[in-house]
Amino acid sequence: MRQMKAETGITITAEALRDMEEEAGRAFPAEACGVLLAEAGERRICGLRVLENRIKGEEAERFFEIDPLKLYRAEQEAEKGQRKIIGFFHSHTEAEAVLSETDESYMIPGMLYLILSLKERGSGRLRAYLKSDPGSPAREVPVETAAAQI
Amino acid sequence: MKIYVTATLRNFFGRNPLIELEGKSIRGILSLLTDEYPDGKKVLFEDNGKLRSFVQIYVGDENRTDEGEWDKELPADAELMLLPAVAGGAPQESIIPDERRKAVFFDDAEVERFGRQLMLRDIGVKGQKRIKASRVVVAGAGALGSPVIQYLAAAGVGTIKAVDFDEVRLENLQSQVLHTSRDLKRPKVASAKDKIRNLNKNINFEAENLKLEADNIVSVIDGYDLVIDCTDNFKARYLISDACVLCGIPLVFGAIYQFEGQVGIFNLNGGPCFRCQFPEPPEAGLVPSCSEGGAISPLPGIIGSIQANEALKLIIGIGEHLDGKLLTVDSLYLRSKILKVKKRCDCPVCGSNAQITKVEDYDYEDFCGLKAKEEEVPIPALTPEELAKRIESGDPITIVDVREPHERAILRFPDAVVIPIGQLARRKNELDPELDTVFICKEGKRSILAINTLREAGYAGPMYSLQGGIDAMKDIIFPHEGAWL
Structure with missing residues (x-):
């Protein structure tokens, strides 16, 4: 796992972003979640793996949780495909794309956390956060969308 | 392994x-x-x-x-x-917990009544349920309280508690649009209750005919979601803000003066409080309240409507609001700006080392300079009756009117010397220290300031303040004098 650098932003491919938006729309009103994948040695988000939000019912409208064993399997598969998990995404259905207290308390240092808000429009709907050390606070990382691949 | x-x-x-x-x-x-x-x-x-x-x-x-x-x-x-463990959740943006929202239902009439709000994407059924579930205290049923109470009720706030100790007077009707001439001499909260019952009888309207004090405020606001400060004096503002911090209730603050107004949200999720922005009140008598300084009629409508709008946004959990900010509006030149309010770590009520832990233990009168200090010589005063008697008996006295020219234009005080407060120290030689000098103003506050100013300037003659000002005197002598416009 490569440590993210805060100074530089993160790029997401248009396809990965579209997949994320589709999944967030499909899961609505529950929160969607999954892992962010990058090619080995790169820090561009080139794909997603949607994982099940194991919180059910109305609670899922404000919370998400991924089964650690399913993550383990996703991790194994990614490695087989020469890809790496560089972070996680989830959607906020009613709130802005900002970290909640719960989000921050569960942040794994060095992992990128992408939040897609269904409430906001425009570039503010997608925000990324990173915590570099276990003790330090999370900070926002700029996100850019790469042009669609032809 | x-x-x-x-x-x-x-x-x-x-x-x-x-x-x-x-x-x-x-x-x-x-x-x-x-x-x-x-x-x-x-x-x-x-x-x-x-x-x-x-x-x-x-x-x-x-x-x-x-x-x-x-x-x-x-x-x-x-x-x-x-x-x-990968988990998280969306921030709770509404101040109304989900359990309370879920316990709320609408009947057909309510769906029709609130249709215009229900159709808004950002409010919808969830937002309207939060509004109905909310419990709000409005401190003051006067100029700012009028639009706040009416809009909160119209929007569907389920429980509104209005607190005011005052009665409706004729001069209130210019800006306190909740009250009418039929309500004169009635408690403002009783008048408010009638209007809200006419608007929507399903609203739980609690009328508290009460003056907020340190020994009653906690029981008045405890258990409510939000407090809206619509009062007109610094003592009440500090008391309300401190009590909100100690009870953990967010506060929507509003104030008006002449053509200008302010709105801010304090004490939201541990954010700054009123004291962080205004650590100390201005010297007593320096900033007149609305009743002394005046305000243009629609100004409380503008400021109160913004307060009600901010309150609804907090309840629904939408938009950007004035948390940690202070909006100032100048209605005369149509300018507005938003100032940032920083949390003070040395704030005596919300700082890390807070000294105020109970409002009962704090002397708000003293803090706001409303108490005669022990070391100070008390200001001698004449009641309106005493002054009237001395004028009638033809006693040689000097009467000094310290009001502004536009105030004198409304009501002239016969045979008074006119000296504005700012000129008193310079013009003290115009006064005869052998004679009793009586200072008069509108409400009897600036006359005390005038006497203190002259004392500091070294004037030694006997000085009296007219208790309650000309407002208290006008029923006694002026109707016969024809001094009104």
Whole structure:
């Protein structure tokens, strides 16, 4: 796992972003979640793996949780495909794309956390956060969308 | 024993996916593992030794994260897995908890009544349920309270408590649009209750005909979601803000003066409080209240409507609001700006070392300079009756009117010398120290300031303040004099 650098932003491919938006729309009103994948040695988000939000019912409208064993399997598969998990995404259905207290308390240092808000429009709907050390606070990382691949 | 480390944490374990260690229990293995990888210890455990919330421990398919499992002996061929817990949640943006929202239902009439709000994407059924579930205290049923109470009720706030000790007077009708001439001399909260019952009888309207004081405020606001400050004086503002901090209730503040107004949100989620922005009140008498300084009719309508709008946004949980900000509006030149309010770490009520822990123990009268200080010589005063008697008996006295020219144009005081406060010290020689000098103003506050100013300037003659000002005197002599416009 490569440590993210805060100074530089993160790029997401248009396809990965579209997949994320589709999944967030499909899961609505529950929160969607999954892992962010990058090619080995790169820090561009080139794909997603949607994982099940194991919180059910109305609670899922404000919370998400991924089964650690399913993550383990996703991790194994990614490695087989020469890809790496560089972070996680989830959607906020009613709130802005900002970290909640719960989000921050569960942040794994060095992992990128992408939040897609269904409430906001425009570039503010997608925000990324990173915590570099276990003790330090999370900070926002700029996100850019790469042009669609032809 | 083999330990699998998730790729998401591998950086802290020398990038090894699989580590082999001799150990018989989870606790033993974790201890050996963290000895070997000090970075790993920091990422797995908090400073107090607790496992961090994003770490999950599995043995095969079984979750063994709970510390009660850590001392059990593991089979030699078991594989321990350190996996990530990936979880989170959306921030709670509304001040109304979900359980309360879910307990609310609408009938057909309500669906029709609130249709215009229900159709807004950002409000919808959920937002309208939050509005109905909310419980709001409005402190003051006067100029600002009028629009606040009416709009909150119209929007569907389920419980509104209005607190005011005053009665409706003729001069209130210019800006307090909740009251009418039929309500003169009635308690303002009783008048408010009637209007709200006419608007929507399903609203639980609690009328408290009461002056907020340190010994009653907590019982008035405790258990409510939001307090809206629509009062007109600094003592009430500090009292309300402090009580909100101590009860953990957010506050929507509003104030007006002549052509200008302010709105701010204080004490939201540990944000700054009113004292952070205004650590001390202005000197007593320096900034006149609305009743003394005046205000243009629609100004409380503008400021109160913004307060009601901010309150609804907090209740629904939408938009950007004035949390930690102060909006100032100048209605004369149509200018507005938003100032940032910083939380003061030395704030005596919300700072890290707060000294005010109970409002009952704090002297608000003294803080706002409303108490005669012991070391100060008290200001002698004449009641309107006493002054009238002395004027009638033809006693040689000097009467000094310290009001502004536009105030004198409304009501002239016969045979008074006119000296504005700012010129008193300079013009003290115009006064005869052998005679009693009576200072008059509108409400009897500036006359005290005038006497203090002259005392400081070294004037030694006998001075009196007209108690209650010309407002208290006008029924006594002026109707006969024809001094009104």
